[in-house]
Amino acid sequence: MASTMRPMGRMLLRASRSTLLxxxxxxxxxxxxxxxxxxxxxxxxxxxxxxxILTSHRAFSTSPLRSRKPTMGQLKARHSTGPFSWKSAxxxxxxxxxxxxxxxxxxxxxxxxxxxxxxxxxxxxxxxxPFTLRDLDGKEFTAEDLKGKYSFVYFGFTHCPDICPDELDxxxxxxxxxxxxxxxxxxxxxxxxxxxxxxDTPDVLREYLKEFHPDIIGLTGTYEAVKNVCxxxxxxxxxPKDIKPGEDYxxxxxxxxxxxxxxxxxxxxxxxQDTPESATRTIMEHINDWKxxxxxxxxx
Amino acid sequence: xxxxxxxxxAPKTAxxxxxxxxxxxxxxxxxxxxxxxxxxxxxHDILDAIKEDKEVRRKCGKEIAEFDTACSAAWVKYFKxxxxxxxxxxxxxxxxxKEDAAKVQDLKAQGWTAR
Numbered sequence: 001m002a003s004t005m006r007p008m009g010r011m012l013l014r015a016s017r018s019t020l021l022x023x024x025x026x027x028x029x030x031x032x033x034x035x036x037x038x039x040x041x042x043x044x045x046x047x048x049x050x051x052x053i054l055t056s057h058r059a060f061s062t063s064p065l066r067s068r069k070p071t072m073g074q075l076k077a078r079h080s081t082g083p084f085s086w087k088s089a090x091x092x093x094x095x096x097x098x099x100x101x102x103x104x105x106x107x108x109x110x111x112x113x114x115x116x117x118x119x120x121x122x123x124x125x126x127x128x129x130p131f132t133l134r135d136l137d138g139k140e141f142t143a144e145d146l147k148g149k150y151s152f153v154y155f156g157f158t159h160c161p162d163i164c165p166d167e168l169d170x171x172x173x174x175x176x177x178x179x180x181x182x183x184x185x186x187x188x189x190x191x192x193x194x195x196x197x198x199x200d201t202p203d204v205l206r207e208y209l210k211e212f213h214p215d216i217i218g219l220t221g222t223y224e225a226v227k228n229v230c231x232x233x234x235x236x237x238x239x240p241k242d243i244k245p246g247e248d249y250x251x252x253x254x255x256x257x258x259x260x261x262x263x264x265x266x267x268x269x270x271x272x273q274d275t276p277e278s279a280t281r282t283i284m285e286h287i288n289d290w291k292x293x294x295x296x297x298x299x300x
Numbered sequence: 301x302x303x304x305x306x307x308x309x310a311p312k313t314a315x316x317x318x319x320x321x322x323x324x325x326x327x328x329x330x331x332x333x334x335x336x337x338x339x340x341x342x343x344h345d346i347l348d349a350i351k352e353d354k355e356v357r358r359k360c361g362k363e364i365a366e367f368d369t370a371c372s373a374a375w376v377k378y379f380k381x382x383x384x385x386x387x388x389x390x391x392x393x394x395x396x397x398k399e400d401a402a403k404v405q406d407l408k409a410q411g412w413t414a415r
Contacts, residue, residue, distance in 0.1 A: 158321030161375045165327060204321060211324050248374040 109292075112285055116267050127258060127266035128153075129232035133193065133221040136202040141219055146264050148298025150287055151189040153258040155235045157196035157251045158208040163272075165212075167255060168192070172213035173276035174283070181284045187297045188283070193219045195237040195253045197226045233258060259283060261290065262297055322372070333370030334379050337363040347387055349380045 128143070135141045146153075154171060156164035171190060178188045192209060194200035197220050200208075205218035220226070230237050230253075237253035257270035257279070267286055270279045290297070322330065340360035341349060349356045349364075356364060368376055 159372075159374070161371075161378050162331070165324075199321070207323070208321055248372050250374045250378055 109289055112289055116261065116265075116286065116289075127232075127234055128260055128264060131225065131229035131232055133219040133225055133229060134202070136206045136218045138202060141217075143264055146189060146191070146260060148262050148296070149187045149189045150262060150267075150283065150290075151191055151260045151264070152270075152283070153191045153193065153233065153260060154256075155193050155195050155230065155233070155237065155253055156255075157194050157253070158200050158204055159196065159248075159250065161250065163255055167257075167272070168209075168212040168216075170274075170276050170279070171216065171257065174270075174279050175213050175215050177276060177280040178283055178287075181280065182287065185297075186299050187287065190216045191219060192216050193226070193229055195226060195230060195235070196239065196251045197221055197223055198239075198243075259286065261286065262295070326370075330371035330375060333363075333367040337367040338383060339363075341383075348384050350377070350384075 130143045132140060132142050152171070152174070154167065156168070171192075175188070175190050182188065190213065192205070194205060200220055202218070202220060205220060209216045209218045219229075221229075229235075235254045235256075237251055239251050240249045243249055255272060259267045259270060259282070261267050268282060270282065274282075337349075337360060340363040341347070341356070344355075344359045346352050346356060346359070371379070
């Protein structure tokens with residue numbers, strides 16, 4: 001980072017020497033005239049309007065002659081400092097600093113964009129895809145319903161001993177933080193898909209998710225439908241074989257959050273190592289990039 | 301039995317007749333039972349509660365009974381296995397760190413410097 005910035009700074013220095021300073025010259029002269037004009041109040045307008053035949057109005061003007069032509073003293077002062085002055089130095093520092101900040105921000109943005117675009121590329125493994133499940137009211141819910149908003153997909157099951165409850169508490173915190181950062185815009189869709197459809201019926205899921213966050217959309221379906229959506233999202237899950245009804249068992253599954261953009265393309269994974277703060281930061285960066293590019297978002 | 305032992309309601313059942321998922325307070329009760337049980341295992345230097353089941357029942361009889369009532373059987377098994385897994389994991393990390401440190405020492409002795 002620093003090494004790429006250094007030649008940039010040198011270039012700026014060269015540029016400011018050759019082009020910025022003459023500009024600085026002419027502006028300082030302009031301000032001088034402006035100042036003198038304001039002193040000569042009633043006839044100032046005439047002075048400017050008839051700049052070409054100014055001498056004829058000289059009789060009415062109270063402004064001293066030296067205002068338009070620099071005195072020897074001023075010329076000497078300018079000569080002694082050369083083309084440098086505190087103003088040009090300040091301009092140089094501000095422009096340089098501004099450029100450095102701008103390039104850093106742009107570089108980070110492009111890096112995020114690269115991550116987001118990576119999963120859209122040809123021949124890359126795609127995470128996510130079409131699916132048909134049912135929401136907690138029994139209504140059909142497909143991948144199309146995720147479009148237009150950023151969605152945050154988690155796979156789990158209600159009998160999960162310790163990891164899912166921890167992660168869902170984290171999810172709840174992230175939901176609130178994102179809501180706060182987007183000032184309540186309804187553009188973030190947290191989704192919980194069960195990997196244990198046999199035991200996790202809509203009623204069970206509703207009771208379970210209620211304890212974490214009311215905004216979480218619970219999805220379930222037939223065993224085949226769940227197996228399909230897990231495959232689309234490259235989620236590994238295994239239900240033990242030959243379970244008798246009523247038997248107690250656990251489901252092995254991957255434990256990542258999947259951040260999907262409004263085109264329903266995979267953006268990034270949020271894992272166990274992320275804190276609610278770091279996860280929110282990642283999500284908000286992607287949301288803000290999307291907005292900056294002026295792409296559409298569904299706020300209903 | 302199980303989870304709802306402290307509440308008077310009959311245990312709710314899932315559609316397949318199995319037990320319904322525990323809520324936040326039952327989870328908390330289960331974690332508490334687990335922590336007390338593991339503390340007892342630590343006191344008696346027992347790592348694997350499944351392998352040394354007989355000894356565990358003799359030494360931590362009260363704790364394991366409470367643990368078994370507070371959590372479902374699948375969870376009890378899961379936590380016992382996780383304890384062994386985490387112990388081995390931490391031991392491996394520790395060993396790798398030590399080996400790395402020793403290697404660095406060795407290389408430094410040969411005049412190598414970290415870049």
